[in-house]
Amino acid sequence: MASKTLWIAVAVVVVVVVAAIAALVYKPSAPAAPTTSSAPSASTSTTQATPTSTTAASVKTVTIGALLPLTGSLQFMGVSGQCAIQLAVQDANQMFASKGIQFQLVVQDSACDPTAALQKLQTLYSQGIRFVAGLTCSSELSAVKNFAEQNHILITSISTSPLLAVPKPYIFRLPPTDNAQAKVLAALYHMLGIKRVVIVYRADAWGQGLTQAIINETKKYGIQVVGAFGYDPSPSAMPAAEQAAVQKASAALGTPGPDAAFEIISFDQDGAAVVQAAMNDPVLSKVRWFGTDSNVYGTAIMQAGGQALAAAKFMGAVASPNPDDPHYLHFANEFKKFCGHAPTGYDPYYYDTAMIIMEAIAETGSTDPTVINSVLEQWGKNGTYVGATGPVYFDQYHDRQYASYLIVGVVIVNGTPTWINAGFYNGTTGQITVFPQGQALFSS
Amino acid sequence: MIRDVLAKTVALVIALVVVGALAFASPLPKDVRVLLQNIEVYIAIYGIYVISLNLEVGYLGLPQFGKVMFLLIGAIAVGGIATKLVLLIYQNAIFKAMGAYPLAKISDYCMYYQYSVTSLVNQMLAQNPALGLGYFLFGVALAMVLSAGLGVLFAYPAIRLREDYLGILLLVSGEFLRVVTYYATPVACGVNGAVIPDPFAWALGETRTLVYFIATSAFLIATFLVFDAIGNSPFGRALRAIRDSETAAAVFGKDIVKFRIRVLAFASAFAGLAGALLAYYFDYTILGTYLPIYTFIGWTMLILGGLGNNVGAIVGVVVYYIVQTLLDIYKNSLQAVLHADPTYLAYAIFGLAIILVLMYRPQGIVPEKPVKTIDLNKVRERIQRKIK
Amino acid sequence: MLEIKGIVKQFGAFRALDGVDMTIERGKVTLLIGPNGSGKTTLINVVTGVYKPEAGRVYFHDDGKTLDITGWPPHKVFAQGIVRTFQIPQIFQKLTVMENLLAVARGQAGEGVLNAMREGRWAKQEEELAERAFEILDLVGLGDVWDRYAYSLSAGQMKLLELARALMAGAKLIILDEPIAGIPIAQAHAIFQTIRDVNAKGVTFWVVEHRIDIAFKYVDYVYAMASGRVISQGAPDAVAKDPKVIESYIGG
Numbered sequence A: 001m002a003s004k005t006l007w008i009a010v011a012v013v014v015v016v017v018v019a020a021i022a023a024l025v026y027k028p029s030a031p032a033a034p035t036t037s038s039a040p041s042a043s044t045s046t047t048q049a050t051p052t053s054t055t056a057a058s059v060k061t062v063t064i065g066a067l068l069p070l071t072g073s074l075q076f077m078g079v080s081g082q083c084a085i086q087l088a089v090q091d092a093n094q095m096f097a098s099k100g101i102q103f104q105l106v107v108q109d110s111a112c113d114p115t116a117a118l119q120k121l122q123t124l125y126s127q128g129i130r131f132v133a134g135l136t137c138s139s140e141l142s143a144v145k146n147f148a149e150q151n152h153i154l155i156t157s158i159s160t161s162p163l164l165a166v167p168k169p170y171i172f173r174l175p176p177t178d179n180a181q182a183k184v185l186a187a188l189y190h191m192l193g194i195k196r197v198v199i200v201y202r203a204d205a206w207g208q209g210l211t212q213a214i215i216n217e218t219k220k221y222g223i224q225v226v227g228a229f230g231y232d233p234s235p236s237a238m239p240a241a242e243q244a245a246v247q248k249a250s251a252a253l254g255t256p257g258p259d260a261a262f263e264i265i266s267f268d269q270d271g272a273a274v275v276q277a278a279m280n281d282p283v284l285s286k287v288r289w290f291g292t293d294s295n296v297y298g299t300a301i302m303q304a305g306g307q308a309l310a311a312a313k314f315m316g317a318v319a320s321p322n323p324d325d326p327h328y329l330h331f332a333n334e335f336k337k338f339c340g341h342a343p344t345g346y347d348p349y350y351y352d353t354a355m356i357i358m359e360a361i362a363e364t365g366s367t368d369p370t371v372i373n374s375v376l377e378q379w380g381k382n383g384t385y386v387g388a389t390g391p392v393y394f395d396q397y398h399d400r401q402y403a404s405y406l407i408v409g410v411v412i413v414n415g416t417p418t419w420i421n422a423g424f425y426n427g428t429t430g431q432i433t434v435f436p437q438g439q440a441l442f443s444s
Numbered sequence B: 001m002i003r004d005v006l007a008k009t010v011a012l013v014i015a016l017v018v019v020g021a022l023a024f025a026s027p028l029p030k031d032v033r034v035l036l037q038n039i040e041v042y043i044a045i046y047g048i049y050v051i052s053l054n055l056e057v058g059y060l061g062l063p064q065f066g067k068v069m070f071l072l073i074g075a076i077a078v079g080g081i082a083t084k085l086v087l088l089i090y091q092n093a094i095f096k097a098m099g100a101y102p103l104a105k106i107s108d109y110c111m112y113y114q115y116s117v118t119s120l121v122n123q124m125l126a127q128n129p130a131l132g133l134g135y136f137l138f139g140v141a142l143a144m145v146l147s148a149g150l151g152v153l154f155a156y157p158a159i160r161l162r163e164d165y166l167g168i169l170l171l172v173s174g175e176f177l178r179v180v181t182y183y184a185t186p187v188a189c190g191v192n193g194a195v196i197p198d199p200f201a202w203a204l205g206e207t208r209t210l211v212y213f214i215a216t217s218a219f220l221i222a223t224f225l226v227f228d229a230i231g232n233s234p235f236g237r238a239l240r241a242i243r244d245s246e247t248a249a250a251v252f253g254k255d256i257v258k259f260r261i262r263v264l265a266f267a268s269a270f271a272g273l274a275g276a277l278l279a280y281y282f283d284y285t286i287l288g289t290y291l292p293i294y295t296f297i298g299w300t301m302l303i304l305g306g307l308g309n310n311v312g313a314i315v316g317v318v319v320y321y322i323v324q325t326l327l328d329i330y331k332n333s334l335q336a337v338l339h340a341d342p343t344y345l346a347y348a349i350f351g352l353a354i355i356l357v358l359m360y361r362p363q364g365i366v367p368e369k370p371v372k373t374i375d376l377n378k379v380r381e382r383i384q385r386k387i388k
Numbered sequence C: 001m002l003e004i005k006g007i008v009k010q011f012g013a014f015r016a017l018d019g020v021d022m023t024i025e026r027g028k029v030t031l032l033i034g035p036n037g038s039g040k041t042t043l044i045n046v047v048t049g050v051y052k053p054e055a056g057r058v059y060f061h062d063d064g065k066t067l068d069i070t071g072w073p074p075h076k077v078f079a080q081g082i083v084r085t086f087q088i089p090q091i092f093q094k095l096t097v098m099e100n101l102l103a104v105a106r107g108q109a110g111e112g113v114l115n116a117m118r119e120g121r122w123a124k125q126e127e128e129l130a131e132r133a134f135e136i137l138d139l140v141g142l143g144d145v146w147d148r149y150a151y152s153l154s155a156g157q158m159k160l161l162e163l164a165r166a167l168m169a170g171a172k173l174i175i176l177d178e179p180i181a182g183i184p185i186a187q188a189h190a191i192f193q194t195i196r197d198v199n200a201k202g203v204t205f206w207v208v209e210h211r212i213d214i215a216f217k218y219v220d221y222v223y224a225m226a227s228g229r230v231i232s233q234g235a236p237d238a239v240a241k242d243p244k245v246i247e248s249y250i251g252g
Ligand SMILES: Nc1ncnc2c1ncn2[C@@H]1O[C@H](COP(=O)(O)OP(=O)(O)OP(=O)(O)O)[C@@H](O)[C@H]1O
Pocket: C011, C016, C034, C035, C036, C037, C038, C039, C040, C041, C042, C043, C087
């Protein structure tokens, strides 16, 4: 009776499972196959000149993965980043064709969801993929950290959270952490004679982390953060949450003065709400304003109060290669042709997440992640790899260091408030250079 | 009858042993085995989740739209409470090594020191598997108790109202709890997410996965046994009666509110268990990601497998994961044929598959069966013999 | 056994029951008649706790005690031994015929979550209930379809299942809302005969029925309602001749 249908159900499950496993194992004809079949990792674990690989017949195909938020709240970053990574693969295939290596790309959507990210990474792993570029959210990186380490999957990420500034074998982060940005801002305050800072920030991981980092970095210069006020960044709380935070900040600063400053740690849309609340504030409207890499060049914030931004000599820092760096210019050009729009904030970093892996594979001829891991560590010490974001140095945690920053501000050009590149922070020397067009912002 | 439930449970155990052997001790390539191992752990955890959802939706007809709330509560119990307990236990050792008590300044701990503290704690837990096990069971038990309590508490305002009100209240409660706990750093390190010490820190590499496979499978088997036993009892029958006609059931003596409370408490406890297991297995949790989509994934699995049937609940989870994984692997090859964005293609195919199942097999892959309490055929024969 | 005093039930501005008084005698079969929309079903709903009345009281006399059960929730009314059927069958669709009966049996040990897991606590009771259920099904003529899903029954069979379920519930007072509507004449008589048989064992009946030609032969006392009021009562013959009753049917 019941047991009959039960056994049928069991049989169906067994058949489905067997079929699924068969589908998984039956890879040789699938496109990803050559990765595992023609790249036995054991035999290529040392860097060696391989005379056979120069013959045209033996082209080695290496498949790399990309794990990006193609849906969900960070879709806008992931979709653009996917294009940057595709561009990197195309470039690599031209650059390294002479070495007999061909790269293929498999993209998975992580939706910025840690659970999904780990599952997709495991799927990529089962396809024989050992190199994954583009991981975006810090929470995803946290979720995949142990799996990557245990199974030797080399991951490059654009996460910036200071939480992950810890030893993490097989994981490298291309943008500097938010600590580095805090360092730049603190240096900028110091240069301008600021002694008191009040902060309004988005209460998410990024905003909290950056705020804390600024508090720590300013201490070194004897600058006091007199208060830091978070707001719920969800659009449904806008603009009341921002207004409340600005009011508290104004009260905390108390009196204006040339030694006081207002730091806005926001994205573009929420930043606009902060600016609108602050421009009529009797205290805040009389001090210098600062921003972050995520609100400078913003359109909403400019529309909301361009005049006020210019009056407050608004400045922020964006991790960036020197805009005149030929590497970056080349990338920006190509990107525009390939993707149809100018690169935005993280695009050059996405490009480098993929390119640094491919270059290491091509230069060493190894597809062993352990080998590539130590190659990248070595390169990171010497700044060997120079990509769209300039020379790449890694610290002991595999995080980008010596990153350079562009200082961006608002000035009135022909009567309209305009974003300009006001200066450059050299990551290697720690020096700030003021560009001619930025002189006005730096004068008192 | 119970014999039937036992037979099904034995079949489940055999199936788990077989797939476990395939994943952990078979000549399959390592890539495939690692994938299988992890999928099996997810299936075991989601199996528990969907079986508990089945009691609410399949049996009682309760529109449980807030199910993800209990994965969240499980994550809070583990990442927010049990984790802090372990930090307290080891606080002196941590102080010696790092010069600060981890819980003294929670925001700094959450933002900077979680990984260094946790790796220290893991080293110590590796030396003390008994404490690790205690910490594991504590987190699990706490998740179950909290979920049961909060499940009833959140439903209470609408527990006497019509089902649709209750469904909406549950949905809103889940979102409410998620947002509130996500932005409160002390709960589980808020927006940074909580790094969770590994209760089985002594087990490394594949052994760790094996330990989790065994633990989650054991919980799945126990859950199945319990839920199928209560499903095939007068209790399960009363639930279905309420589902089919609430008025008639009430007129025939069923206290609807009482049944709802019992079912919510019971099912939520097990969903909390699933949440705790998930948090331990990932050894990291971030409360902001417990979005309503996980409620609807649970519903999808259940509807695919068959509402009102616990075997169906498990089959639904298995099919969901197999289809999803195969699509992820082959979507790029499909793209070559269909010239569509592979990400959306995969989602579209998945949606289509579900629609097809619902069109041609609306009762699910394994349809609902009558409640089995005692052998009614025997009773029937006995009576007919008496008459003759 | 049941004493209804001045019940008023209002749906918005519409008064479905307008001060109804009625007494259901213990051990008797009482019939309630009245034209469509006169409030019969509404009255049953008020008595069994499905609706709460705006005014009036419902008393239940049993074991020498009097309980005011006005506005009690349905399951509490059931616990006192009052059971009803529905005019439009409200059977448990996705349960089998047999399960429909087992589900309504009183005092089941296996309905607690914790007991449910321990078969030993309820298996024996379940056997006894199943035996009784088979007897009842045979009695109403559903014995052959006991393992069919309820949704697959014909309309007539569903009516019978309603009756069987009421009999299964072990009640002291059974309220039947149009038990023979749509049932062929011969079987309709059989059903009323069954009612009398069960009544002979001490169960009180209160029956709503339009088919008075059949019903009058089997009942002890009759109430007639029109427009939410009782307009006549007495022995079947007396009520049948009451001009007010005749007029209400013609006028209604
Ligand atoms: N829930 C309700 N909401 C609004 N009006 C209702 C409701 N229930 C019943 N009524 C109205 O109350 C009046 C009495 O209805 P009721 O069902 O009690 O009549 P009845 O005597 O049982 O009629 P029938 O012989 O047709 O079954 C009708 O006019 C009906 O439309």
